[in-house]
Amino acid sequence: MTVLEAALANDIYIPHLCFREGIEPFGGCRLCLVENTDGRLVTACETPVEDGAEFISESERINNIRRTVVSLLISEHSRDCLSCPSSGDCSLQEVSSYLNLTEDDLSRLRQDLPESEPDESNPFFIRNHDKCILCGLCVRVCRATGAEAIDFAYRGHDTRISTFMDRAITESSCVSCGECVEVCPVGALVSREEKPFTEVKTVCPYCGAGCGIYLGVRGDRVVSSRGDPDNPVNRGKLCVKGRFALKFVNSPERLKKPLIKVDGRFVEVEWDEALSTVAERLSEYSGEEFAAVASAKCTNEENYILQKFTRAVMLSGNIDHCARLCHAPSVRSLSMTLGSGAMTNSIAELEDSACILAVGTNPTETHPLTAYSVIRAIRSGAKLVVIDPRRTRISELADIHLQNRPGSDIPLIMAMCRFIIEEGLHDTEFIESRTENFDEFRDAVMALDLEEVESLTGVGVEDMRRAAITYASKKPASIIYSMGITQHAHGTDNVIALSNLALLTGNLGKPSAGINPLRGQNNVQGACDMGALPDLLPGYQTLDDSFRFSDKWGSTIPGPGMTLPEMFDAALEGRLRAMYIMGENPLLSEPETEKTRKALESLDFLVVQDIFMTETAELADVVLPACAWAEKDGTFTNTERRVQLIRKALDAPGEARTDWEIICMLAEKMGAEGFDYASSSEIFKEIAALVPSYAGISHERLQDGGIQWPCTSYEHGGTQYLHSERFSTPTGRASFLLPGYHVGEVSEEYPMVLVTGRNLYQYHTRSMTGRVPELDSFSDREELLINPLDAAKLGVEDGGTVLVKSEGGSLEVRARVSGDVMEGVVFMTFHFAETPANVLTGGDRDPVSGMPELKFTPVSIRPVE
Known part of the structure; x- marks a missing residue:
C-alpha cells in the first residue's frame, strides 16, 4: 500500500484529485503531499508504506501549498458550478471546501479560462475541456483498457487532454466504455444518462464475463449502470454495452400480453386463454414429436425448469440451446481429455500469467473485461501469442501473431x-504423474510433415517454432479461446489439440494457467450446467444416472434427444411437430437461414417466449411475454464457473411474467405435479440437491458474492481453478488424444472463405442492442471486410455494394476494404436481420458435438453495379 491508501483505509482524509484505487499512481495534482520525518514533502499516492514510518498529513505549511495548488486549478476552471452536472459530486468542490478556500484566496490570481467548445460527438457522454484539471485519470484508465484514445497534448499553459490530431472523440480509437467518465473527478467528462433514484446490485446480461453492476433505476425505468468495485470479475470496470446499453428494458416494443395468431395476425389474449391453448395443443404431442430450445440469456432456474418440463412432462429428450452453436465442442472435448468441459481457471488469474496464448478469439470486441486482464498481464511483462486469421486489436498487442x-x-x-x-520444453514430471496416452501422441506429432503443415496453414515453420518456445518456456501460461476454434466441423478436435498443448507443458491444475473457453452469452455456462443438452442431465450427469432425477421428479427420464440442428432437420421431415422456444432467435442465429425458416414454418405448433417480437416470434402460433433480466431474481453462471445472483430492480411491463413462472403454470395446466415453486430460490434448492457441483450453493450464500463451482458443501468456499490434485476422469489422469483434421478447400466457383463473428457494439441477433439507438452511431449496418488485394482484383470499392454467394444462398452487403483480413478471406458479423450472414453459412457439422461449420464458408464475391 501507499501512504495515501493506508490513510484512506484508516479513515484519515488526505486531499487528492489524481488518485483512484486500481489505477497506477500519477502524483500530478500535488494535493496529497505529506511530510516525512526528514521534513521533506512527498506525494502520499506514490510513497510506499513501511513499518514504523511516520508522516504528517496536516499542517499549516502543507495546507498553504494545497490552497495555492487548488487556487491555480480553479483559476483555469469554469466556476459556474450551479450549471455543472457534477455539482455536488465533484472532487474539486470537496477539496476546496475541506481547505476552506475563499474568494480572497482566488482574487490574487488572474482567472484564465481556456476557450473551447464541448465535444458532444459521443452519444453517451460529453467532454468539456473548460472543466478539466489535468489530473490524468482519464488517460491512465484509457490506457488500462487498451483503447489509448486520449493523452496529454501540447505543453505548459496550453496542455490539454486530447485525441490524436485533436479530433472529436468519436473519430479516435475510443471504444465508449465510459471508464474515463467514471473516474473523472470534476465535470470535464459527464454522462448523458439520468441520475438514478435507486441502485440495485446485479449482473450484466451481455457476454459470459459476468460483470457485477449497480443498475440505476428511476421510477419504472432503467437509467444508468455502473460497475461493482467489489465484484472480482470486473472490479468496477465495464464495457460500452454493460455501462450504456441496458435501456432496452424500457423499450416500448416490449411484449406486454400473451398473443395468439388468428388468421395470420396476432391477437392479445388473457393468460388463462393463452396457457389453455398451449396446454391443449402440446397434449397432442410427446416424445420425439416435441422439442424445446432453452436460453443462454435466461437464469439457471429457468433453464432447469424448461429441461425438467421437456423431460418430465413432454417425455422428450429434445432439449438444447445455443451452446450447440458456440461451445458444444468445448463441453465434449474437455470432458473427454480432462473430465470437465468448463473453463479451468479464472479471468483475474490471467493478469499473473507469464504467457497468454489467444486462439480464435477477439476479446477486445467480444469479452472486453477479459481483454483488460490480458492487457494488464502484458503491461506486467507477460508474453502474448495470438493465432487468428484476422488482425484484431489483441493481435496488435501480441509479441507473435500467427495469421x-x-x-x-x-x-x-x-x-x-x-x-x-524437440526443444525439451515439455513437462515430463507432470506428464508421467498426471496424464496417459503420451507415447502415442508423441509419436504422431513427431511424424508430422512440417512442409505440409506450412502449406496448409500459410504460417512459416520458424514462426510456429518461435510461438511454441514462447508458450512453453514462460510459466504459468494460459490458453484462452472462443468460437474461432469451436465453430468448425472439426471443432471438437480443435479443442482437443489445445488441451494437448496445455497438458504437454503442465499448464493445468495451477493458478494463472489452464485452458479457458470464453463463453459468448451471459448464461451459456449455466444453461449447460442445468442440463439444457439432449444427451446430458443437470450437472453433466449422464442418462445412466437418471434414477436420481426420476425419483425426484416422479417421472421416467427419456433417452438422448436431438441437437438443435437435428431438430430443424426433423421438422422438415415431419418427425418433429411442436416446438417451444424460450429467449432465443434461431431464425437469425442458426446457419442455413432459409432452411431454418422452412423448418419453423413446417411445425404444427410453435410457441415462443420472449421479451420482444423477434424474427422467430413472428412465425409462432403463440407468443408469451417474459420478464427481462432486470425484472426478476435468479442466478447466472459466468464463463469462469462463478454462480452469481441477479436481483429484481423493477416491475415488468404489462402482464409479462418470469420464464420459470410461465413454464410452471403451463405444466400445472397440463396436470403435471412438482412445478409448484414459490420462488426462484426454491428452484435453486432443488438444483443443489441434484447437482453435486452446486450442492454447497444457495441464494442465501450468494448474497455475499458469487461462488465458483464445484462447491460441494456449505463449508466449501468454491473452486478458483480446476484439477489441482486430480482430473475429473475415472482414472484421475488426463488423456492425450489424437485429433483428426481436414482443412477445408475452396473451389473455382466459390474461391474465397467467409468467416463470421461479432463486433463490440452489437450483440447476437440485436434483440437487445437493436433497441438502444445510440449504438447505431457506431454500428448500424452489416459490412463485408475484404482484403485490399482481393478488392483490387475483383473491382470492389470501399463502401460499394457486393453480392456474396455460397452454396446455401446469397445476399448483398456493403464492402469495407481492410487489411484486417488476409488475402482470400472475407469477414461479416451475423447481427443484422436486414443482411443475415447465416443465409450463407451451414452444411457440414462436427460429428462429435453437432457444431455446424460457421468459420469456413466458401463464397464468391462480385461488385453490384
Whole structure:
C-alpha cells in the first residue's frame, strides 16, 4: 500500500484529485503531499508504506501549498458550478471546501479560462475541456483498457487532454466504455444518462464475463449502470454495452400480453386463454414429436425448469440451446481429455500469467473485461501469442501473431507440440504423474510433415517454432479461446489439440494457467450446467444416472434427444411437430437461414417466449411475454464457473411474467405435479440437491458474492481453478488424444472463405442492442471486410455494394476494404436481420458435438453495379 491508501483505509482524509484505487499512481495534482520525518514533502499516492514510518498529513505549511495548488486549478476552471452536472459530486468542490478556500484566496490570481467548445460527438457522454484539471485519470484508465484514445497534448499553459490530431472523440480509437467518465473527478467528462433514484446490485446480461453492476433505476425505468468495485470479475470496470446499453428494458416494443395468431395476425389474449391453448395443443404431442430450445440469456432456474418440463412432462429428450452453436465442442472435448468441459481457471488469474496464448478469439470486441486482464498481464511483462486469421486489436498487442488460414488450427497446434518436445520444453514430471496416452501422441506429432503443415496453414515453420518456445518456456501460461476454434466441423478436435498443448507443458491444475473457453452469452455456462443438452442431465450427469432425477421428479427420464440442428432437420421431415422456444432467435442465429425458416414454418405448433417480437416470434402460433433480466431474481453462471445472483430492480411491463413462472403454470395446466415453486430460490434448492457441483450453493450464500463451482458443501468456499490434485476422469489422469483434421478447400466457383463473428457494439441477433439507438452511431449496418488485394482484383470499392454467394444462398452487403483480413478471406458479423450472414453459412457439422461449420464458408464475391 501507499501512504495515501493506508490513510484512506484508516479513515484519515488526505486531499487528492489524481488518485483512484486500481489505477497506477500519477502524483500530478500535488494535493496529497505529506511530510516525512526528514521534513521533506512527498506525494502520499506514490510513497510506499513501511513499518514504523511516520508522516504528517496536516499542517499549516502543507495546507498553504494545497490552497495555492487548488487556487491555480480553479483559476483555469469554469466556476459556474450551479450549471455543472457534477455539482455536488465533484472532487474539486470537496477539496476546496475541506481547505476552506475563499474568494480572497482566488482574487490574487488572474482567472484564465481556456476557450473551447464541448465535444458532444459521443452519444453517451460529453467532454468539456473548460472543466478539466489535468489530473490524468482519464488517460491512465484509457490506457488500462487498451483503447489509448486520449493523452496529454501540447505543453505548459496550453496542455490539454486530447485525441490524436485533436479530433472529436468519436473519430479516435475510443471504444465508449465510459471508464474515463467514471473516474473523472470534476465535470470535464459527464454522462448523458439520468441520475438514478435507486441502485440495485446485479449482473450484466451481455457476454459470459459476468460483470457485477449497480443498475440505476428511476421510477419504472432503467437509467444508468455502473460497475461493482467489489465484484472480482470486473472490479468496477465495464464495457460500452454493460455501462450504456441496458435501456432496452424500457423499450416500448416490449411484449406486454400473451398473443395468439388468428388468421395470420396476432391477437392479445388473457393468460388463462393463452396457457389453455398451449396446454391443449402440446397434449397432442410427446416424445420425439416435441422439442424445446432453452436460453443462454435466461437464469439457471429457468433453464432447469424448461429441461425438467421437456423431460418430465413432454417425455422428450429434445432439449438444447445455443451452446450447440458456440461451445458444444468445448463441453465434449474437455470432458473427454480432462473430465470437465468448463473453463479451468479464472479471468483475474490471467493478469499473473507469464504467457497468454489467444486462439480464435477477439476479446477486445467480444469479452472486453477479459481483454483488460490480458492487457494488464502484458503491461506486467507477460508474453502474448495470438493465432487468428484476422488482425484484431489483441493481435496488435501480441509479441507473435500467427495469421493462419481459416480451419488450419490443428496442424499448426500439433506442430507447436512437436517443437516443444524437440526443444525439451515439455513437462515430463507432470506428464508421467498426471496424464496417459503420451507415447502415442508423441509419436504422431513427431511424424508430422512440417512442409505440409506450412502449406496448409500459410504460417512459416520458424514462426510456429518461435510461438511454441514462447508458450512453453514462460510459466504459468494460459490458453484462452472462443468460437474461432469451436465453430468448425472439426471443432471438437480443435479443442482437443489445445488441451494437448496445455497438458504437454503442465499448464493445468495451477493458478494463472489452464485452458479457458470464453463463453459468448451471459448464461451459456449455466444453461449447460442445468442440463439444457439432449444427451446430458443437470450437472453433466449422464442418462445412466437418471434414477436420481426420476425419483425426484416422479417421472421416467427419456433417452438422448436431438441437437438443435437435428431438430430443424426433423421438422422438415415431419418427425418433429411442436416446438417451444424460450429467449432465443434461431431464425437469425442458426446457419442455413432459409432452411431454418422452412423448418419453423413446417411445425404444427410453435410457441415462443420472449421479451420482444423477434424474427422467430413472428412465425409462432403463440407468443408469451417474459420478464427481462432486470425484472426478476435468479442466478447466472459466468464463463469462469462463478454462480452469481441477479436481483429484481423493477416491475415488468404489462402482464409479462418470469420464464420459470410461465413454464410452471403451463405444466400445472397440463396436470403435471412438482412445478409448484414459490420462488426462484426454491428452484435453486432443488438444483443443489441434484447437482453435486452446486450442492454447497444457495441464494442465501450468494448474497455475499458469487461462488465458483464445484462447491460441494456449505463449508466449501468454491473452486478458483480446476484439477489441482486430480482430473475429473475415472482414472484421475488426463488423456492425450489424437485429433483428426481436414482443412477445408475452396473451389473455382466459390474461391474465397467467409468467416463470421461479432463486433463490440452489437450483440447476437440485436434483440437487445437493436433497441438502444445510440449504438447505431457506431454500428448500424452489416459490412463485408475484404482484403485490399482481393478488392483490387475483383473491382470492389470501399463502401460499394457486393453480392456474396455460397452454396446455401446469397445476399448483398456493403464492402469495407481492410487489411484486417488476409488475402482470400472475407469477414461479416451475423447481427443484422436486414443482411443475415447465416443465409450463407451451414452444411457440414462436427460429428462429435453437432457444431455446424460457421468459420469456413466458401463464397464468391462480385461488385453490384
